[in-house]
Amino acid sequence: MAPKAAKGDVLQQKSPAEFFADNRTIAGFDNPGKCLYTTIRELVENALDAAESISQLPDVDITIEEISQARLNKMRGVTSHDRIDEELYQDYETEDAKQKRLAREAKELEKLEKAAAKSGSNAAVDAKRRELEAKRAAQASRGEKTFYKVTVRDNGMGMAHKDIPDMLGRVLSGTKYGVKQTRGKFGLGAKMALIWSKMSTGLPIEVTSARRGSSSRSYYKLDLDIQRNQPNVHESKLLDNPDGWHGAELSVVIAGSWTYYRAKVVKYLQQIAVITPYAQFNFAYTAEDEKNSLALRFARRTETMPQPPQATKHHPSSVDLELIKRLASATSASSLTSFLAKEFDCIPRDLAERIVAEVRCDPSTTPADLSPKQIVALHDLLHQLRFDPPDGAHLSPAGEYNLRLGIMKELRPEMVATHQGPVGVHEGHAFIVEAAVSVGGKNIKPGLNIHRFANRIPLLFEGGSDVVTRTALKRITWSTYKINQNSDKVGVFVSLVSTKIPFKGAGKEYIADDVEEIQAAVNRYIPNVAAALFAVLETVAEQREDGNAAKRRRLEPDHAQVVNGVRAGEVTEAKLAAKLQEHVEQIDVDMALEYQLQQGITDIAKVDAHLMPAAARHAYGPEQHCGVGVIRMLRAF
Numbered sequence: 001m002a003p004k005a006a007k008g009d010v011l012q013q014k015s016p017a018e019f020f021a022d023n024r025t026i027a028g029f030d031n032p033g034k035c036l037y038t039t040i041r042e043l044v045e046n047a048l049d050a051a052e053s054i055s056q057l058p059d060v061d062i063t064i065e066e067i068s069q070a071r072l073n074k075m076r077g078v079t080s081h082d083r084i085d086e087e088l089y090q091d092y093e094t095e096d097a098k099q100k101r102l103a104r105e106a107k108e109l110e111k112l113e114k115a116a117a118k119s120g121s122n123a124a125v126d127a128k129r130r131e132l133e134a135k136r137a138a139q140a141s142r143g144e145k146t147f148y149k150v151t152v153r154d155n156g157m158g159m160a161h162k163d164i165p166d167m168l169g170r171v172l173s174g175t176k177y178g179v180k181q182t183r184g185k186f187g188l189g190a191k192m193a194l195i196w197s198k199m200s201t202g203l204p205i206e207v208t209s210a211r212r213g214s215s216s217r218s219y220y221k222l223d224l225d226i227q228r229n230q231p232n233v234h235e236s237k238l239l240d241n242p243d244g245w246h247g248a249e250l251s252v253v254i255a256g257s258w259t260y261y262r263a264k265v266v267k268y269l270q271q272i273a274v275i276t277p278y279a280q281f282n283f284a285y286t287a288e289d290e291k292n293s294l295a296l297r298f299a300r301r302t303e304t305m306p307q308p309p310q311a312t313k314h315h316p317s318s319v320d321l322e323l324i325k326r327l328a329s330a331t332s333a334s335s336l337t338s339f340l341a342k343e344f345d346c347i348p349r350d351l352a353e354r355i356v357a358e359v360r361c362d363p364s365t366t367p368a369d370l371s372p373k374q375i376v377a378l379h380d381l382l383h384q385l386r387f388d389p390p391d392g393a394h395l396s397p398a399g400e401y402n403l404r405l406g407i408m409k410e411l412r413p414e415m416v417a418t419h420q421g422p423v424g425v426h427e428g429h430a431f432i433v434e435a436a437v438s439v440g441g442k443n444i445k446p447g448l449n450i451h452r453f454a455n456r457i458p459l460l461f462e463g464g465s466d467v468v469t470r471t472a473l474k475r476i477t478w479s480t481y482k483i484n485q486n487s488d489k490v491g492v493f494v495s496l497v498s499t500k501i502p503f504k505g506a507g508k509e510y511i512a513d514d515v516e517e518i519q520a521a522v523n524r525y526i527p528n529v530a531a532a533l534f535a536v537l538e539t540v541a542e543q544r545e546d547g548n549a550a551k552r553r554r555l556e557p558d559h560a561q562v563v564n565g566v567r568a569g570e571v572t573e574a575k576l577a578a579k580l581q582e583h584v585e586q587i588d589v590d591m592a593l594e595y596q597l598q599q600g601i602t603d604i605a606k607v608d609a610h611l612m613p614a615a616a617r618h619a620y621g622p623e624q625h626c627g628v629g630v631i632r633m634l635r636a637f
């Protein structure tokens with residue numbers, strides 16, 4: 001007998017929009033600060049995709065306007081009232097509690113100042129001061145939240161008038177689902193920004209857009225019916241387009257936290273400027289209090305754009321049963337042979353004929369008429385056959401020139417070496433890895449700074465950079481390179497482009513390190529980075545031989561030994577590769593741990609584990625690292 005449904009166990013269904021509204025974290029919309037950051041990211045990446053798709057040098061204007069609760073209420077037509085009963089409010093504090101808090105804060109600050117005097121770095125003190133200032137401001141504004149109007153304007157391809165509601169008001173709709181290297185992939189980002197604006201302010205998105213050569217601009221004000229996953233248009237009109245502008249401008253009003261995410265937003269912009277030096281970014285943050293406003297300009301430094309990525313066909317080794325079924329029912333090919341030759345990569349006509357003979361089908365079979373059994377047989381066969389790998393010609397890496405230029409422009413290092421690896425393949429998808437190593441520069445912390453990019457999106461996630469710095473400072477035997485880990489500034493830049501990047505989650509924050517593909521990618525970029533680093537060292541060695549006094553002085557005494565090592569053949573590319581591999585694997589484990597901590601370990605399934613001490617005496621060491629995770633030992637008594 002089937003078990004009885006428990007009381008209240010009612011079968012329910014969710015729309016995709018409802019699912020993502022309930023699980024915002026999956027898409028990088030965790031807390032208000034992160035939501036602000038991800039909203040900017042999603043809109044900027046759409047702007048770049050839109051400009052690059054028409055080979056237009058991107059001009060992206062990003063403005064964030066602070067909006068007080070009172071102003072937001074006015075916009076929403078809600079009346080703001082004075083408080084009647086103070087004690088009801090969250091920010092109510094007795095005089096006694098206030099004095100205690102102030103004393104505690106002063107003590108914390110004093111402790112940090114003492115530590116700063118010893119280490120010579122004021123970063124932690126500054127961060128604490130900012131935090132306290134933000135708390136004070138929140139207190140002064142009597143718990144009132146701040147909201148932000150985020151507007152991103154580009155000069156891209158624009159959107160067709162009739163498509164705008166579906167593109168921006170229906171979750172999982174977009175134009176980037178093909179086999180093509182794009183920053184966007186899921187058909188989700190802009191809609192998540194809209195869902196968050198609905199959830200936090202209730203205000204709709206405003207869109208203005210025009211396609212190239214269009215005499216009119218489309219204007220829409222719309223929101224998203226979360227339950228039905230469909231657009232809800234408030235207003236739509238066609239405006240004149242006298243100056244022939246093309247592109248899109250999207251505006252959302254959301255809750256957020258600039259104070260806590262300001263550094264992340266700036267870092268993101270700087271990194272996106274590194275990987276897209278052919279784009280121009282104007283960023284303006286307008287605060288209610290003028291002195292907190294910020295304007296940044298990341299100027300274009302080259303007009304050389306990478307070739308735009310081309311859509312490619314599915315590689316036969318990467319297709320699954322459902323995909324073959326879908327392709328067979330949608331193809332315009334009338335026979336099985338031409339279907340194989342037309343719809344798949346790396347299947348020329350003569351090979352298609354041999355495949356049809358091997359699968360024992362009539363070559364003239366109409367693809368749509370293939371029986372389920374024939375599709376299974378074809379699928380199994382495709383996975384057994386040997387095909388040429390995809391050639392990667394459809395990919396669009398930044399290019400060594402652009403990568404070098406971006407790094408030079410943003411970080412002004414003393415030296416840069418770049419390297420582009422050969423085309424690799426995973427699951428039938430081509431990928432290319434480019435790497436660069438820089439030494440010295442401005443705005444770069446001492447030690448090893450790793451920057452990763454996937455499809456030209458910077459991969460930043462919370463605390464990652466701090467972990468990298470910490471790991472670089474504490475765990476690497478830099479003496480192998482004879483690089484001074486306290487004063488030398490080493491940047492490692494790795495950019496991976498592919499038609500399929502195995503992102504963990506729809507927020508595109510990091511590539512899972514438990515996925516085989518990333519292991520392959522990591523192992524592939526290490527030789528590239530090592531080659532680039534080795535090239536830097538060789539240049540240094542040559543400069544010394546040239547007797548270039550100015551440059552030589554800079555290198556003495558820290559680098560002398562490593563340069564001599566390079567010349568004597570003791571520091572080799574292979575040794576560098578081995579060291580980097582060890583380091584990167586360590587960082588991957590740390591990043592995964594850090595990510596989980598950021599996500600809140602309480603959110604995931606958790607069980608207590610009790611370890612039996614091996615002997616009566618035992619030490620509680622720091623973190624224990626192994627290939628699958630990290631265990632932090634805590635004394636429970």
Ligand SMILES: Nc1ncnc2c1ncn2[C@@H]1O[C@H](COP(=O)(O)OP(=O)(O)OP(=O)(O)O)[C@@H](O)[C@H]1O
Nearest residue numbers: 046050167174175184185186187188189190191248
């Ligand atoms: N600035 C823009 N210019 C032109 N088209 C745009 C712009 N922004 C969004 N679009 C269109 O709207 C679609 C949906 O965008 P959305 O951000 O929701 O998803 P996506 O970019 O396709 O994928 P992802 O969720 O991975 O970012 C895009 O595929 C694109 O066709």
